[in-house]
Amino acid sequence: xxxxxxxxxxxxxxxxxxxxxxxxxxxxxxxxxxxxxxxxxxxxxxxxxxxxxxxxxxxxxxxxxxxxxxxxxxxxxxxxxxxxxxxxxxxxxxxxxxxxxxxxxxxxxxxxxxxxxxxxxxxxxxxxxxxxxxxxxxxxxxxxxxxxxxxxxxxxxxxxxxxxxxxxxxxxxxxxxxxxxxxxxxxxxxxxxxxxxxxxxxxxxxxxxxxxxxxxxxxxxxxxxxxxxxxxxxxxxxxxxxxxxxxxxxxxxxxxxxxxxxxxxxxxxxxxxxxxxxxxxxxxxxxxxxxxxxxxxxxxxxxxxxxxxxxxxxxxxxxxxxxxxxxxxxxxx
Amino acid sequence: xxxxxxxxxxxxxxxxxxxxxxxxxxxxxxxxxxxxxxxxxxxxxxxxxxxxxxxxxxxxxxxxxxxxxxxxxxxxxxxxxxxxxxxxxxxxxxxxxxxxxxxxxxxxxxxxxxxxxxxxxxxxxxxxxxxxxxxxxxxxxxxxxxxxxxxxxxxxxxxxxxxxxxxxxxxxxxxxxxxxxxxxxxxxxxxxxxxxxxxxxxxxxxxxxxxxxxxxxxxxxxxxxxxxxxxxxxxxxxxxxxxxxxxxxxxxxxxxxxxxxxxxxxxxxxxxxxxxxxxxxxxxxxxxxxxxxxxxxxxxxxxxxxxxxxxxxxxxxxxxxxxxxxxxx
Numbered sequence: 001x002x003x004x005x006x007x008x009x010x011x012x013x014x015x016x017x018x019x020x021x022x023x024x025x026x027x028x029x030x031x032x033x034x035x036x037x038x039x040x041x042x043x044x045x046x047x048x049x050x051x052x053x054x055x056x057x058x059x060x061x062x063x064x065x066x067x068x069x070x071x072x073x074x075x076x077x078x079x080x081x082x083x084x085x086x087x088x089x090x091x092x093x094x095x096x097x098x099x100x101x102x103x104x105x106x107x108x109x110x111x112x113x114x115x116x117x118x119x120x121x122x123x124x125x126x127x128x129x130x131x132x133x134x135x136x137x138x139x140x141x142x143x144x145x146x147x148x149x150x151x152x153x154x155x156x157x158x159x160x161x162x163x164x165x166x167x168x169x170x171x172x173x174x175x176x177x178x179x180x181x182x183x184x185x186x187x188x189x190x191x192x193x194x195x196x197x198x199x200x201x202x203x204x205x206x207x208x209x210x211x212x213x214x215x216x217x218x219x220x221x222x223x224x225x226x227x228x229x230x231x232x233x234x235x236x237x238x239x240x241x242x243x244x245x246x247x248x249x250x251x252x253x254x255x256x257x258x259x260x261x262x263x264x265x266x267x268x269x270x271x272x273x274x275x276x277x278x279x280x281x282x283x284x285x286x287x288x289x290x291x292x293x294x295x296x297x298x299x300x301x302x303x304x305x306x307x308x309x310x311x312x313x314x315x316x317x318x319x320x321x322x323x324x325x326x327x328x329x330x331x332x333x
Numbered sequence: 334x335x336x337x338x339x340x341x342x343x344x345x346x347x348x349x350x351x352x353x354x355x356x357x358x359x360x361x362x363x364x365x366x367x368x369x370x371x372x373x374x375x376x377x378x379x380x381x382x383x384x385x386x387x388x389x390x391x392x393x394x395x396x397x398x399x400x401x402x403x404x405x406x407x408x409x410x411x412x413x414x415x416x417x418x419x420x421x422x423x424x425x426x427x428x429x430x431x432x433x434x435x436x437x438x439x440x441x442x443x444x445x446x447x448x449x450x451x452x453x454x455x456x457x458x459x460x461x462x463x464x465x466x467x468x469x470x471x472x473x474x475x476x477x478x479x480x481x482x483x484x485x486x487x488x489x490x491x492x493x494x495x496x497x498x499x500x501x502x503x504x505x506x507x508x509x510x511x512x513x514x515x516x517x518x519x520x521x522x523x524x525x526x527x528x529x530x531x532x533x534x535x536x537x538x539x540x541x542x543x544x545x546x547x548x549x550x551x552x553x554x555x556x557x558x559x560x561x562x563x564x565x566x567x568x569x570x571x572x573x574x575x576x577x578x579x580x581x582x583x584x585x586x587x588x589x590x591x592x593x594x595x596x597x598x599x600x601x602x603x604x605x606x607x608x609x610x611x612x613x614x615x616x617x618x619x620x621x622x623x624x625x626x627x628x629x630x631x632x633x634x635x636x637x638x639x640x641x642x643x644x645x646x647x648x649x650x651x652x653x654x655x656x657x658x659x660x661x662x
Contacts, residue, residue: 006637022651022652023655028657029656029657030655030657067647070640070643070647071644074637076637083516085518085519087519129517134478134480144482146476147476147480147482148480149476149478150518151463151476151515152515154473155476182482183480185481185482186479186480186481186482187479297517298417304546305634307636307640308338308406311400311403312404314400315344315401318647319397322351322393326355326358327354332358332359332361332362332365332386333385333386333389333654
């Protein structure tokens, strides 16, 4: 939005016509010599070169336009931004996302499980402006992709880069939860939440899921678990990022509902099942309403003054007039 | 008194040109009047012409000069703006060009920067930190986070192998750092730049002024000595220039110092004694001072004063020419 911070200065515009009259219209005005140039009863003197007359008028126009613009600059033109400033600390949420090869199963038409999860997470993040959100992904190994941050732009960029099987073949649920909890350890948020999305059984025994969930509970972290995938033979297709080879086949492997339910119950969270894109969306809508914190914000007004652009433009116009009249048209005074 | 846009003063080189044009115009005008009037009234007309030309030219030149001064954005005096913020967000912008491997400060410029960042992270509990690495380009390594584990592992990772673009561009570094702050946060914001100051491209004064306007503090740390040191390569060898001489890198604190001044921060030298406590202290003072007062002081821009007088001079210029002063004098 544009505003003038000192609109009173615009009153000067009322004086402009007066000065224009004194300069161009007043009888007996100075700065010129009058002498007869036509014979009595003959034709008046008219400049023959039309371009000179045109240039003269143009320079007069530029000059007065420049003056008007300078007066507008005096009124402090500015652009106003309204920014909402959050006054409350949101919650911290870390997604623990399975990226084992089975996540490439195509039962979330038109996407595979992994792409569907990414899309739904993206939409979820958009609605959680004030919350710090991070991503841990796991397969055979677990890695922090994004620490809990309110910089959601960065988060979504990193989310886009994720693909299946970058961390090997396997499902280390325990490792994922432990890593997620570790990165929530130094958080100052009152509410700390892990959201685990997986489609398999834990098959890496470095840290057992139950132990990791105990650690999370001790840190005051709640775990929601989401089992992804439907029953039966599901076609699958994925590319191994290391070798570049594409694999096709079917999977019938599924998550252990009881184990996931236990993980959630131990820490005070909920267990959800999502067998289709629609149900996954519903799960995240539920999560969005379950996990809320009070939110207060105020609006801060920031102004960016634009007077320099006006002065520059005014200066150019007035100097154009100076060059045209004093140098090209050789006006003397 | 401070000048926001000193480059505007370059426009003053046109003043002699304007004066020259006015003088030439006056002399040509004298000839023309002599031709038109003849010698009868020559002296009175010429006197009048001289007086009008002189004051007209003077007022026009004054108009031009005043407008340029107004454009330069002079400010003096301070005014306060309300600022209800609490807590602190710090973004480290670390120069990871090869010259940062020089060992004129122990153990190396980059390692020293890492130690300083760790000292800050340790001392400022409750602050959020982000990391931007830059050379000729800049990239956000760590978004603002409270996650100590992530900060620690990122600081261990900062090194010249991160970015392959050659050079040092403080402008991009600063822009990337400023963009790291979410716009809806109610915390104080500070950027800490670590560099040897050997900037090759970019003009950082633009983003520095933007930071100042938004209340973001800029702290700069020069890492390196004026004597400098040889630049090692990643494989352990030494960098040589085209003539086969070893590349020698000297720290240049001047630009960094100026950048910090523009945005109301401090400049520090990583080699000075006590720097490990001074940097965290400076940052917590930055946070604390504003916290207790609830407002922030900003310089008052005075361009309207000069612009107003410029317009008056322009009107005087027009009146000198257009009024027949002889009717009154």
